[in-house]
Amino acid sequence: MSKAEPMxxxxxxxxxxxxxxxxxxxALFASAEFLTEKMKEIRDNGKVVGADRIAVMAALNMAHELLGHRSSKDDYQFDVSKRIRALQDKIDVALNQGRQLEL
Known part of the structure; x- marks a missing residue:
């Protein structure tokens, strides 16, 4: 990784x-552009005044979106894990039945 230079x-x-x-x-330029767009949306809505307050509202909105995606991802991962466990149980049952037939 290269040295961090001021930009x-x-x-x-x-x-x-x-x-x-x-x-x-x-990535930094893209992040700055994304943040600027979010802040413009809040500013243009007219309900929040002052750059500091606009920045805080934009940060809160982005954090909310991020946490919402994490929650969805966690739910999906839990569902997949549950399905995998169910498939493992079915495989175990099938293997045990196959062993019983061999005896």
Whole structure:
């Protein structure tokens, strides 16, 4: 991994200097653009005033979305695990029946 070099990004028209490794620059720019769009949506809605408050609301909205995806993923993984266990039980039953026929 390369050394983190300072780079300038803009979020909602304000410039920030952020240390970032070369290989992560594109991702940082994409993140800044994504955040700017989310903040513009909140600002343009007109219910939240002030850049700090807009930033906090955008962060809360993104955290909520992220946690929602995690919850869905956890539910899916639990369902898959449950199905795998059921298949293992069926295989065990079938193998045991096959052994009984051999005797």
């Amino acid at each position: 300038r990004i803009q979020i909602l028209g304000k410039e920030y200097l952020v240390a970032c490794p070369d290989e992560e620059r594109e």
